[in-house]
Amino acid sequence: MEKFDVAVVGGGVMGCSTVLHLSRNQMRTIIIDSGALCREASGTNAGTLTLNMTRAALIPYAIKGWELWNNTEKWLCGGVGTRKVNGLSLAFTEEEEELLFKRIEARQAMGAPIKFISGRKAQLLEPGLNNSVRSAAWCNKDGFTIAYLTGHAFRRALKQENVSVREYSKVNKIEIEKNYFKIIFENNEHLKAKRIVLAGGVWLEEMLNWLNVKIKIKCLINQLIITERMPPVMKTVLSIANGLLSLKQFDNGTVLIGGGWQGIGDKKLGGVESIPENLIGNIRLACHVIPKLRYGRMIRVWLGLEAETADALPIIGKIPGISNAYVIGSVHSGYASGPYMGWLLSQLIMEQEPEMPLFDPNRLINK
Amino acid sequence: MTKIFTNDIKKVDLVVLGAGPAGVAAANVASKEGAEVVIIDENSSAGGQIYRAPPNEFQPQNSFKSDEFREGEKQRNILKNSNVKALFKHRVWSVSSDLVVSTVGPNGLSSWHARSLIIANGALERIIPFPGWTIPGVIGLAASTILLKSQYVLPGQSTVVAGCGPLLIAVANGIIKSGGKVSAIIDLNSKSDWIKAFPRLLSRPDQLFKGMSWFANIMKAGIKLYGGHAVTNTKQVDNVLRISIAPINSAGSILDSKNQKIVEGDCLAIGHGLFPSTEITRLLKAKHIYDPLKGGWVPLIDDDFRSSIPGVYIAGDATGISGAFSAVQKGRIAGMAAVRDLNVMSSQKYKAKIKSELIILKKNENFGKAAVRLMKFRPELIQTITSETIVCRCEDVFRSEIDEAIESGARDLNQLKAWTRCGMGPCQGRTCSEAIEAILASKVGSRELAGQWTGRTPLRPVPIEQIIGKYTYEDIPIPENAPL
Amino acid sequence: MFNFNKKTIFKYWGGKKSKQSLRVAGNRVVRQAFTTLTIDGCEIKAPVGEILAVTLFVNGKLTLKYSSRIKEPRGFFCLMGSCQECLVIVDGIILPACQVFVQEGTIVKTGINK
Numbered sequence: 001m002e003k004f005d006v007a008v009v010g011g012g013v014m015g016c017s018t019v020l021h022l023s024r025n026q027m028r029t030i031i032i033d034s035g036a037l038c039r040e041a042s043g044t045n046a047g048t049l050t051l052n053m054t055r056a057a058l059i060p061y062a063i064k065g066w067e068l069w070n071n072t073e074k075w076l077c078g079g080v081g082t083r084k085v086n087g088l089s090l091a092f093t094e095e096e097e098e099l100l101f102k103r104i105e106a107r108q109a110m111g112a113p114i115k116f117i118s119g120r121k122a123q124l125l126e127p128g129l130n131n132s133v134r135s136a137a138w139c140n141k142d143g144f145t146i147a148y149l150t151g152h153a154f155r156r157a158l159k160q161e162n163v164s165v166r167e168y169s170k171v172n173k174i175e176i177e178k179n180y181f182k183i184i185f186e187n188n189e190h191l192k193a194k195r196i197v198l199a200g201g202v203w204l205e206e207m208l209n210w211l212n213v214k215i216k217i218k219c220l221i222n223q224l225i226i227t228e229r230m231p232p233v234m235k236t237v238l239s240i241a242n243g244l245l246s247l248k249q250f251d252n253g254t255v256l257i258g259g260g261w262q263g264i265g266d267k268k269l270g271g272v273e274s275i276p277e278n279l280i281g282n283i284r285l286a287c288h289v290i291p292k293l294r295y296g297r298m299i300r301v302w303l304g305l306e307a308e309t310a311d312a313l314p315i316i317g318k319i320p321g322i323s324n325a326y327v328i329g330s331v332h333s334g335y336a337s338g339p340y341m342g343w344l345l346s347q348l349i350m351e352q353e354p355e356m357p358l359f360d361p362n363r364l365i366n367k
Numbered sequence: 368m369t370k371i372f373t374n375d376i377k378k379v380d381l382v383v384l385g386a387g388p389a390g391v392a393a394a395n396v397a398s399k400e401g402a403e404v405v406i407i408d409e410n411s412s413a414g415g416q417i418y419r420a421p422p423n424e425f426q427p428q429n430s431f432k433s434d435e436f437r438e439g440e441k442q443r444n445i446l447k448n449s450n451v452k453a454l455f456k457h458r459v460w461s462v463s464s465d466l467v468v469s470t471v472g473p474n475g476l477s478s479w480h481a482r483s484l485i486i487a488n489g490a491l492e493r494i495i496p497f498p499g500w501t502i503p504g505v506i507g508l509a510a511s512t513i514l515l516k517s518q519y520v521l522p523g524q525s526t527v528v529a530g531c532g533p534l535l536i537a538v539a540n541g542i543i544k545s546g547g548k549v550s551a552i553i554d555l556n557s558k559s560d561w562i563k564a565f566p567r568l569l570s571r572p573d574q575l576f577k578g579m580s581w582f583a584n585i586m587k588a589g590i591k592l593y594g595g596h597a598v599t600n601t602k603q604v605d606n607v608l609r610i611s612i613a614p615i616n617s618a619g620s621i622l623d624s625k626n627q628k629i630v631e632g633d634c635l636a637i638g639h640g641l642f643p644s645t646e647i648t649r650l651l652k653a654k655h656i657y658d659p660l661k662g663g664w665v666p667l668i669d670d671d672f673r674s675s676i677p678g679v680y681i682a683g684d685a686t687g688i689s690g691a692f693s694a695v696q697k698g699r700i701a702g703m704a705a706v707r708d709l710n711v712m713s714s715q716k717y718k719a720k721i722k723s724e725l726i727i728l729k730k731n732e733n734f735g736k737a738a739v740r741l742m743k744f745r746p747e748l749i750q751t752i753t754s755e756t757i758v759c760r761c762e763d764v765f766r767s768e769i770d771e772a773i774e775s776g777a778r779d780l781n782q783l784k785a786w787t788r789c790g791m792g793p794c795q796g797r798t799c800s801e802a803i804e805a806i807l808a809s810k811v812g813s814r815e816l817a818g819q820w821t822g823r824t825p826l827r828p829v830p831i832e833q834i835i836g837k838y839t840y841e842d843i844p845i846p847e848n849a850p851l
Numbered sequence: 852m853f854n855f856n857k858k859t860i861f862k863y864w865g866g867k868k869s870k871q872s873l874r875v876a877g878n879r880v881v882r883q884a885f886t887t888l889t890i891d892g893c894e895i896k897a898p899v900g901e902i903l904a905v906t907l908f909v910n911g912k913l914t915l916k917y918s919s920r921i922k923e924p925r926g927f928f929c930l931m932g933s934c935q936e937c938l939v940i941v942d943g944i945i946l947p948a949c950q951v952f953v954q955e956g957t958i959v960k961t962g963i964n965k
Binding site: 036043053056102103132149152155228242264274278281284285287294296297298301302 | 461463464467469478776779781782785786791792793795823824825828829830831832834835836838840842843844845846848849850851
Binding site: 509520 | 870872873874875876878879880881882883884898899900901902905908909913914915918919920921923924925926927928929930931932933934935936938944945946950952
């Protein structure tokens, strides 16, 4: 039976980033996923790297993540189509403007380079905007990636670092032995690892349960809409003051509409379908912001699962009560900060002091 | 909020998707039994592909009216005189798991909540790419029939007709009848393939006779017929298409690629058989099985055409390619099964009525089986897809890129899509799925292992203008604010 | 662009490249009514009931758009609304020409993604 220094269960951006850093430090590592790498939240999200929509508390981490995604040649094999563009969060009403002030304040306090600008200045940065825009929060450390390219890029990087990659393998349980963990698959095969990292996204609740640790993880069903290729209608990343729109146009001309509008689905079935009012509401909001969108056609709607804890903050750190066991996930808009979060956890695993504070899972036990 | 839908979402007993022969038969029979039925089709009238109506403003002379035209008129009249609510020019863009059918129509969006759903959306045409297949002037065989039968336009001054199946002969004959010229017929099937089909074709002597008269017309016109040949390449020189053809064996393998012949024309009408459209059944996550003798992937159904999804029935070519004649019986059985399951019809009545349907079905199915064998996919035909050939037309993905992705580890269709963008364009893989699935299957071992693309809404692209309707900013039902 | 009147441009199109003879003749089919629409700036007469993709075709417009990455000329392929190759701009909106019936005054532009 094979024995690894670290086994990471869950092949999304969190797990992949963690194991990549560990393997570069001569650890014998394996990453396991029930499907293919980065095909769940990490491959289905909108790819937004915005600070406008990141929770204030996570701004410092998102800034680091933004830097990493803009330097993929240095640490990731092949890029994920990162584009550095201006980000604007918009206000169309007085209430939204008030909300905008609050959000800018909170994020500036955490070091985000976000400025309050007038509607007119916003239109200079984004000529395609609806004329009725009142004001905006402008961030120049913004942009996006092409999420579905993430899996392919990590796969190449992991292979290069000799990380064992075990895809299409579902783990049924983990048994704690004297000096190691026994990871048992659905087909009854198993392997040994000195340390484990649970990085299973929306399935973290089940995974922690294997070790008898009870933490409730909510599963959000986020709607995403893509258009066919269109002539250029926008050049920034856009959102609304309340955080409920994400809008961008890729180099290939397709426009991606997101913002966390909910659909129907669950952990077992995945994203099943959209709720008509939410689908139409989401698109109406996007068209209000960029009126020229109405000349295109929507060609696909999908739903990505996203994990959220009770206080909407991450769980990253040692699993309480079990040595050599770690957890990482539930970061909320975690794709942007993912590579940095993985780095922080790898520091902890290598018994170094993490550069920035982690997020103790203990606070959420049985809550 | 401003109403999204132009109607209030009503619950109806039965919604039938597709007004071809199967859908119309299902709708009629269910309505006669007392069920409230809605039939939806994106065309202007009933008929599907085979009985597709020409516009009302075009008047064919009596001598020019084909059998299909007359049969189509018959079906359209029966539907008109029934109690079925027919929604034409309505495009279904979504079917939810609780059977809410959403459409875009001339008056905007509407929604229908079905207690039972019959999916009769027919088939799509398979095309195995070859260098030059994207040149304007290369069109499908099905496209040619639409030109001839419902627009009364010839596909070209001199058309090369290629591919396989009865459609090949029908198109060639249709061109001649309309006063056009066929420069050559390139048939994947050899003479012995047609002879093998003969016994089954005998089960419908009237159709066999018709087919033979078409064949006679073709012979009379002196058209060169290349049996057992495939198109391997097409080039455009001035306004002429220079089409290379090579002999193939029964598996579709190219024999003697060095001695290819050239045929010329200003249009190449080509199609490699039909396969059931699984857009809606994939969206609903129904179970499918792969059956080459039914045209490929088909939804798993029981004897009464129930799918693996409760309340959802399949009829016509969507159950497996078997032609228009079988479609009517399949539609009737599915329609009756639906009303029986709704308790609108008793079990005894059902058992009595389907007896006769099943007898007619068996006879027609036999004929259909011969047709589908002539259209059977030949796996080695993918040899015509050279490295420099575009496979996904929407996203310009080359065969070489697909091969490379498979080499570097993509082993299922959805992974292949993420790595190459094939299937991500507006057609969502309808045009290239057969080719790409076959390429992947040749590497991973089977079509079952290669898999199918995940179905998502919208079923067809929807203009954003039509989806948003008229609204104000205050109308938008913005959910709870994101956390600070 | 051209200084010719619109009738002349119609004739120009109606020259070498025109495929209007492909419409099956009146001794077999009578087309009862006609309408006028604008295609790439030119006024074109078409029979009511004709599909836009067909009108473009018989008036010599085989290339309707250019493909996404390599910008290859493309024309209609399936005529059933499936393949999405016949995309043109109809009164500002991108639509498959095979799903549009000709109507009085429609403004059509071809050549997307050139």
